Amino acid sequence: MSGFFKSSIGRKYAMALSAFFLMFFLLQHFAINILSVFSPDAFNEASHFMGTFWAVQYVLQPILIFGVIYHFVMGFILEARNRSARVKKYAKNNGAANSSWMSRNMIYSGLCILAFLVLHFIDFWFPEINTKYIQGDMSGLLGNGEGFRYYQELAHKFESPLRVGAYVIAFVFLSLHLMHGFSSAFQSAGASSMRKEKLQLFGKAYAIIIPLGFIFIALFHHFNHH
Amino acid sequence: MNLTLKIWRQSDANDKGKMVDYKVTEISEHMSFLEMMDVLNEQLINKGEEPVAFDHDCREGICGMCSMFINGEAHGPDRGVTTCQLHMRMFNDGDTITIEPFRAKAFPVIKDLVVDRGAFDRIQHAGGYISVNTSGNTQDANATLISKHAADEAMDAATCIGCGACVASCKNASAMLFVGAKVSQYALLPQGQVEAVDRVKNMVAQMDLEGFGNCTNTGACEVECPKGISLENIARMNREFLSANVKG
Ligand code: HEM
Numbered sequence: 464m465s466g467f468f469k470s471s472i473g474r475k476y477a478m479a480l481s482a483f484f485l486m487f488f489l490l491q492h493f494a495i496n497i498l499s500v501f502s503p504d505a506f507n508e509a510s511h512f513m514g515t516f517w518a519v520q521y522v523l524q525p526i527l528i529f530g531v532i533y534h535f536v537m538g539f540i541l542e543a544r545n546r547s548a549r550v551k552k553y554a555k556n557n558g559a560a561n562s563s564w565m566s567r568n569m570i571y572s573g574l575c576i577l578a579f580l581v582l583h584f585i586d587f588w589f590p591e592i593n594t595k596y597i598q599g600d601m602s603g604l605l606g607n608g609e610g611f612r613y614y615q616e617l618a619h620k621f622e623s624p625l626r627v628g629a630y631v632i633a634f635v636f637l638s639l640h641l642m643h644g645f646s647s648a649f650q651s652a653g654a655s656s657m658r659k660e661k662l663q664l665f666g667k668a669y670a671i672i673i674p675l676g677f678i679f680i681a682l683f684h685h686f687n688h689h
Numbered sequence: 690m691n692l693t694l695k696i697w698r699q700s701d702a703n704d705k706g707k708m709v710d711y712k713v714t715e716i717s718e719h720m721s722f723l724e725m726m727d728v729l730n731e732q733l734i735n736k737g738e739e740p741v742a743f744d745h746d747c748r749e750g751i752c753g754m755c756s757m758f759i760n761g762e763a764h765g766p767d768r769g770v771t772t773c774q775l776h777m778r779m780f781n782d783g784d785t786i787t788i789e790p791f792r793a794k795a796f797p798v799i800k801d802l803v804v805d806r807g808a809f810d811r812i813q814h815a816g817g818y819i820s821v822n823t824s825g826n827t828q829d830a831n832a833t834l835i836s837k838h839a840a841d842e843a844m845d846a847a848t849c850i851g852c853g854a855c856v857a858s859c860k861n862a863s864a865m866l867f868v869g870a871k872v873s874q875y876a877l878l879p880q881g882q883v884e885a886v887d888r889v890k891n892m893v894a895q896m897d898l899e900g901f902g903n904c905t906n907t908g909a910c911e912v913e914c915p916k917g918i919s920l921e922n923i924a925r926m927n928r929e930f931l932s933a934n935v936k937g
């Protein structure tokens with residue numbers, strides 16, 4: 464297997480694998496976030512569990528971080544190789560005649576997601592790490608000790624219309640990324656086209672519903688508190 | 690029809706090359722695209738100019754030589770045809786038509802619209818065959834039973850004519866549809882099993898060595914392929930490649 468991950472097809476498998484993992488993570492992330500709309504208590508409970516359970520913190524979280532970094536670094540490597548495979552460009556190229564915009568612009572939708580992830584880390588992840596591991600407060604409680612802090616922190620973040628705007632735009636690009644990416648990952652992994660039509664439909668549904676759900680959550684908290 | 694042609698002219702592999710405008714008149718809509726090019730070249734020769742070099746051989750859609758990138762698409766706007774089968778009725782009087790060579794680092798331009806597709810030959814040499822001595826030893830065709838389904842799919846894969854339209858159309862200049870077809874053609878048949886592991890490994894290694902890009906599953910190749918080779922062949926090659934690597 465030594466040369467496998469250096470080969471073009473090996474890299475596609477690795478890309479698809481990291482993408483599967485990210486799509487699964489996204490689903491799980493959504494399932495917890497949507498709780499915040501229905502029940503602040505349930506959201507607090509789930510957040511506290513995810514934020515303090517050792518297997519999540521010390522096993523899944525490092526895998527996730529590795530997965531994200533692997534995915535976009537490999538994305539850049541593939542993009543660089545693909546660009547170098549055609550040195551002289553066409554004077555006239557009608558890409559729309561044979562392929563979707565989404566499929567031709569994965570690197571740009573991906574870069575938008577990356578920019579969002581930077582913002583997301585600054586917004587949520589760094590403060591979490593700071594509170595829990597630098598200040599050493601694992602209680603998950605508010606400063607005044609009256610209940611959990613997670614819901615309040617979330618609601619507070621979505622007060623700013625600028626941040627909500629950035630979230631909405633980012634999730635539109637995530638939707639475009641997944642619109643091609645979902646079925647593409649299956650094709651890369653060698654899935655047979657017999658299942659393709661249903662798969663495509665399911666992929667489109669996932670690519671629309673999940674990002675739209677995240678947008679809904681952001682907007683819900685924004686308007687709920689004004 | 691009267692047309693304006695914008696054609697890539699490049700005197701040899703080292704020339705920088707440029708697009709040059711030409712006018713052709715009284716083109717019949719029943720002509721094939723290559724016949725239209727013949728009319729242009731006659732004009733150029735009569736004027737004492739260098740005719741436009743382009744590849745062609747069978748002119749009936751089976752050899753795969755006629756590589757041209759026409760108005761932004763390999764083999765032009767029609768579907769399921771090569772350039773030699775493309776009719777001028779696909780265009781309108783007064784149109785401007787852009788004609789370029791297939792572009793890929795692995796397909797260097799030799800002259801004008803002629804590119805070197807030797808990379809495809811080298812991939813074939815790396816494993817696109819079975820090592821069986823068939824001369825004088827021909828077996829009865831029914832000695833090895835093959836399901837209709839497998840036979841049909843192998844035949845479909847085998848219709849690839851190696852034209853390179855897939856590479857030319859792919860935004861990544863990836864050769865995976867071609868290699869996928871060549872791998873599948875044997876992977877589906879019992880005769881191909883003996884050398885299956887080495888075949889896919891060697892062909893993919895050669896493909897990577899030639900400097901083709903990576904497949905992003907845009908599907909452009911399948912749409913532009915004159916023989917309708919399906920993306921399923923790429924998925925099959927991926928499976929073959931994974932299992933070959935697991936087997937060692
Ligand atoms: C962090 C920023 C990201 C960048 C820069 C990025 C970039 C890319 C690129 C360039 C590709 C195409 C690679 C190829 O097929 O050759 C790709 C594929 C894909 N991406 Fe991303 N991506 C990012 C984040 C994400 C996220 C967060 C998800 C899912 C939640 C995701 C899901 C996918 C999927 C499903 C594919 C298709 C994989 C395949 O074709 O095998 N990406 N990404």
Ligand code: SF4
Pocket residue numbers: 848849850851852853854855856866867870910913914915916917918
């Ligand atoms: S797969 Fe289709 S487009 Fe590619 S070389 Fe074969 S016949 Fe031509």
Ligand code: FES
Pocket residue numbers: 744745746747748749750751752753754755771772773774
């Ligand atoms: S000249 Fe043979 S396929 Fe066009």
